[in-house]
Amino acid sequence: MAGGKRIGRRGLLAATAAVAVTAVLAPVAAVAAPAGPVGVNAADSREAAVVRALDRVAQPLRTTEPGGRTADLRALGTMIGDAKVVGLGEATHGSHEFFAMKHRLFRHLVEEKGFTTFALETSWTSGLLIDEYVQGGSGDARRIVKEALGGSPWEREEFADLISWMRDYNRSHPGRPLRFLGDDIGAPKLGDAVFERVAGYVRQARPDVLPALDGLYAGLRPLDDTIAYLGRPVAERRENAARAQQALDLVTASGTPGDDAYEWALQHARNIAQTFGFAALDLADPASVSAAEQLRDRAMADNTAWWQRRTGGKVLLSAHNGHAGYLATDTFMYPEPQGAHLRDAYGRDYVAIGFTFDRGSFLTNDEVLAGGWKTVTVPPATPDMNEYTLDRVRHRDYYVDLRSAPRVARDWLDVTRPTYDAGSVFINDPMPRLAVGRAYDVLIHLNEVHAARKL
Known part of the structure; x- marks a missing residue:
């Protein structure tokens, strides 16, 4: 989900992003590359201990691309257990690897754990349109994506590939059809x-x-x-x-x-x-904007729970990290994210999975009313950031169960630090801050990401 430097403007832009999936991108200042080697000190020793601890429990990820073998996802399936709803975040709204991994994991959960619904942080009405298509409705996947997700960061080849696969799956498995849910409010197009x-x-x-x-x-x-x-x-x-x-x-x-x-x-x-x-929010009042966003997260959680209980199937819920997890980087705007509401409703039957990345490209929108999505590239994380240490783990891409990580790693993960976090807005001054260990149950870390593909 979606920037200025102060809460008033941040609130205004976040509200606009919620209803139009567009926002202002703060100028991306150059982020200094990590400094050269430094002398051994207490901080270095603690970080080395954290990396060693994560090395012991991190599970290597073979690829983020859907299709092919999924043996590397079996441990992730064990971490998910018997959860009825799995929230799978994204550190940005426009990176190929996050979108592709959602497709890959959904396939695995469908085939190995009986999941039946892919839910997306998009409008209820857009979800109905896509659901009708995957159930055998007319049209083709790319046109449906343009119609249902047009103007959003999900109007991309990755989502056309996903719903095309869902439709093909339903043709060969008519007794257990897959469904598509838009769990968000009706904006930007409620229609008639x-x-x-x-x-x-x-x-x-x-x-x-x-x-x-x-x-x-x-x-x-x-x-x-x-x-x-x-x-x-x-x-x-x-x-x-x-x-x-x-x-x-x-x-x-x-x-x-x-x-x-x-x-x-x-x-x-x-x-x-x-x-x-x-949509009754007062854009000039940050408190009103925050209240509207709180209403939105509650609505998304309620809509997901309604759907899961009504259909009886298991749900993979795709949303920004700040909605899928238990803690957002902006606690004024999002004091209780969708993930926190779902944890309250489901307990252990809800599992939150977050994403981090060390470097790469993603999409943002730098004009509130009419701008298109454009590519922004960020350099490797600096030593003060979460991702700097996470990227020192021996696997290039991996996942880890934060709930059962060694104590030294959990203590480190529970500290709030700067982190890469971009919805429709990327704010780098000040950098977003997050305690990763308190935000998610499971973390997927990727070394590098690339901008999602245009249709």
Whole structure:
């Protein structure tokens, strides 16, 4: 998810990124390469002990590319255990290796552990469109990605490859189909179809309340341009949020819990209310922006849990590190990420996996309203950063269970340090800071990443 140097502007940009998947990139200052060898001292000795400890427990990763043998993922499967939901983060929103690894791990979990849903930090309505395609709907994968994920960092070849594989899998496994979930609020494009799904149910189940529902949704549907919508007065947007909530209350009282058609209509109405509730934020008030982001993380967790319990399958949840984990680098904006909510809901049945990388390229968006995604490259991590020490482990790419790492490593991992962290925004002044050991259950570390591929 998505920058200025102070919280007010950071909050404004983070809110914009949430609804438009665009943001401002702070100028990337040159990051000094690691200094040459230094004398042995206490700090050097402690770091060497940490590296030795991680060397003992790190599991080498053969590749991040999907397809081929997956024997190197068996230990990761053991770390995941019987979890019903696995959150798989990404240190950036636009690196090939993170996206490819999500595809690779999902294939492994489908084939070895019976996972059935790939969930993405994208809108509920975009997820419905992709899900219909993987279930056998018309079109081709690249066109569906452009239509459903257009303008986002996921409008990339890597995601076209993923949903193409899911569709092919479903053709050969009709008895256990894979599903695609968008667990986020409806921005940037809620459209009209989801309103009609709600109205269609009420028209059949409770035609007597349809006029009231239509009256509440009048003026709300469709919502296709969230950036333009945010230009409306705050008071108007808050009134609309109240109307969307009233419509949700009306639908809630219009059916029988447990009935499949009712539950889906209710979830669609809930997503509409979540979207308008988020879009009622006051962009000039950092506290309002933070509250909206907190609503968003809660909504993503609730939507994921609803889907998992409704479908009964296991879910691989793809999101930024700061949403999939238990701790974000910006604790003002994200004091309780989606991962923390899911841990509260599932306990040990939720596992958070984070990513780190030492160097490489990713995509960011440096114009709020109309800019395209562009490539940014960062040099190797400096000695004060988490990644500097993590990259000294003997494996080029690896993963490690942070919960069972040796004590010396856990103590080091629990300290807050600068780290590479980029959603739609990359902030390098000051650098983001994170205690890796408190943020995730499992960590995947990659030596180098590259920008995701354009469609």
